[in-house]
Amino acid sequence: MKKILLVTRNFPPLRGGMERLNHHIYLELNKTFDVVVAGPADILLYLSPSTRYCEFPHRPLPVFFWFSFWSTLRLAIKEKPALIISGSGITALSARLIGYLCQAKVITFIHGLDVVMPHPVYQRLFLPAIRACDAIWVNSQNTANLAINKGVCSNKIKTVYPGVVIPENNTLSQYSTDFRSELGLTQDLKILLSVGRLTERKGLVEFILYSLPDIVKACPDCILIIIGDEPNNALHHKTGAKEKITQAAKDKGLEKHVIFLGHVSEFQLEAAYQSSQLHIFPVLDLPGDIEGFGMVAIEAAVYGLPTVAFAVGGVPEAVSHHKSGWLIEPGNYPAMTETVINSLANLNSSHQTVTPDSCRQHGAEFSWDIFGDRIKQLCWELITQNEQNQ
Structure with missing residues (x-):
């Protein structure tokens, strides 16, 4: 051998x-x-x-x-x-x-x-x-x-x-209810999910400042749940990302609409994907820092969760536009805001082109x-x- x-x-x-x-x-x-x-x-x-x-x-x-x-x-x-x-x-x-x-x-x-x-x-x-x-x-x-x-x-x-690990169909059932119950969230609350290391490149500060206020205004019963920690073991890392995100939410009066979970178990992460309505991926195009692919968008897709993302770096290869989510021109926060609002408003619409099944089909290719x-x-x-x- x-x-x-x-x-x-x-x-x-x-x-x-x-x-x-x-x-x-x-x-x-x-x-x-x-x-x-x-x-x-x-x-x-x-x-x-x-x-x-x-x-x-x-x-x-x-x-x-x-x-x-x-x-x-x-x-x-x-x-x-x-x-x-x-x-x-x-x-x-x-x-x-x-x-x-x-x-x-x-x-x-x-x-x-x-x-x-x-x-x-x-x-x-x-x-x-x-x-x-x-x-x-x-x-x-x-x-x-x-x-x-x-x-x-x-x-x-x-x-x-x-x-990515492809979940078995029989696992896509009760986790959503359990996840919401553990966090004290009602079943009708709409969850925007962010998963990944807390770095400047992920763009959460800018998303909270430029998109989340109008999203909450149009959809008051939505929250942003953030899963992930700062990458303390990474070679190229600036500290303080979580504090900046927290301050941005405070500046916009959105503290009640942003929840940090930090690092979670694989079981909890699966439950979060299944419980959410949208995966948010507002990645920035930064000199000297790049989103090589965007694996988290594939992980969301295999659980039927669509992604709204800026088309930065390798992200367009991870998100299939109008199949597993929507790709937005980098830095176009009005378009990001509008896409999130429209998606939340049409979750159960028969005219919705992005469906849980189309997301899973895309994810299965990886x-x-x-x-x-x-x-x-x-x-x-x-x-x-x-x-x-x-």
């Missing part, structure tokens, strides 16, 4: 979309290959008993870089993998060096921020390492275009959309099984190509 080494800073028990993605890279490839993993402390809890692994601290960064390189190198020398996969740009330099030393092909999975990270050291060291990899997986065509603009060879790039088939095929192609050239 061919060996693959996955090296990543983003892996459970750390939380987030990239952590979930890398975990599924491991889970899917481990069905076909012998996968060994180099990752952050306590990854053992998320690996099968037979998986060989090494751990390293994920912060502070100098400690991470030093220990991740030497720990991963020792593991690679011992295991002799045919292929090394770097889970993001931040481990691309180590992966490329180790691949060279161990004569293994190297793949780096990059996301939007992996390309546009503004730090000069990253641009001078890590981007050249990404360019030098044998293959680059990107999470959207938008990320592919960003990579090409940064000098990555286009014939190395393969688009690999992240996956299952983890499809993701797994895609990455297994790409790994085999690179391994076979390497063997033929030897």
Whole structure:
């Protein structure tokens, strides 16, 4: 059985979309290959008993870089993998060096921020390492275009959309009632849901300032529920996002219409998707920061929940206009407001083009099984190509 080494800073028990993605890279490839993993402390809890692994601290960064390189190198020398996969740009330099030393092909999975990270050291060291990899997986065509603009060879790039768990139909039943009851919400209250890390890029401050007042005026029985925490373990993060969101709601007199839940369990997140009427995704187009794909819009879709989003970065590849939601011109808050109000007013209308079924159909195109088939095929192609050239 061919060996693959996955090296990543983003892996459970750390939380987030990239952590979930890398975990599924491991889970899917481990069905076909012998996968060994180099990752952050306590990854053992998320690996099968037979998986060989090494751990390293994920912060502070100098400690991470030093220990991740030497720990991963020792593991690679011992295991002799045919292929090394770097889970993001931040481990691309180590992966490329180790691949060279161990004569293994190297793949780096990059996301939007992996390309546009503004730090000069990253641009001078890590981007050249990404360019030098044998293959680059990107999470959207938008990320592919960003990579090409940064000098990555286009014939190395393969688009690999992240996956999502497809719920069984029989799970879409009682959770909505339980979720509302636990929060003390009436069943007729309309919920606008925001899910994701609390960062400036997510645009919640601006949404509350420029859209929510008119939405509440037109629909007084609606609230915005925010699920997610500040990404304290992220490399590119400014603190204070939650305070700014809270202050925006206070400034507009909307404190009673905004509820923070912070981090929730998977069960609670499923219940939130099922209980809500709209998923709000007012992402901003910020220099040096980018929404690479927008996986949360796919997660909402598989529960039949439509998304209203600005068409920024890779979001148009995650939201199908008039099928799984609506794409709005970036920064057009009047159009965002009008779309939300009209959708809430026509929830049960037979003329509504976006339905729970159309959302689920769109979401089903991004299952983890499809993701797994895609990455297994790409790994085999690179391994076979390497063997033929030897």
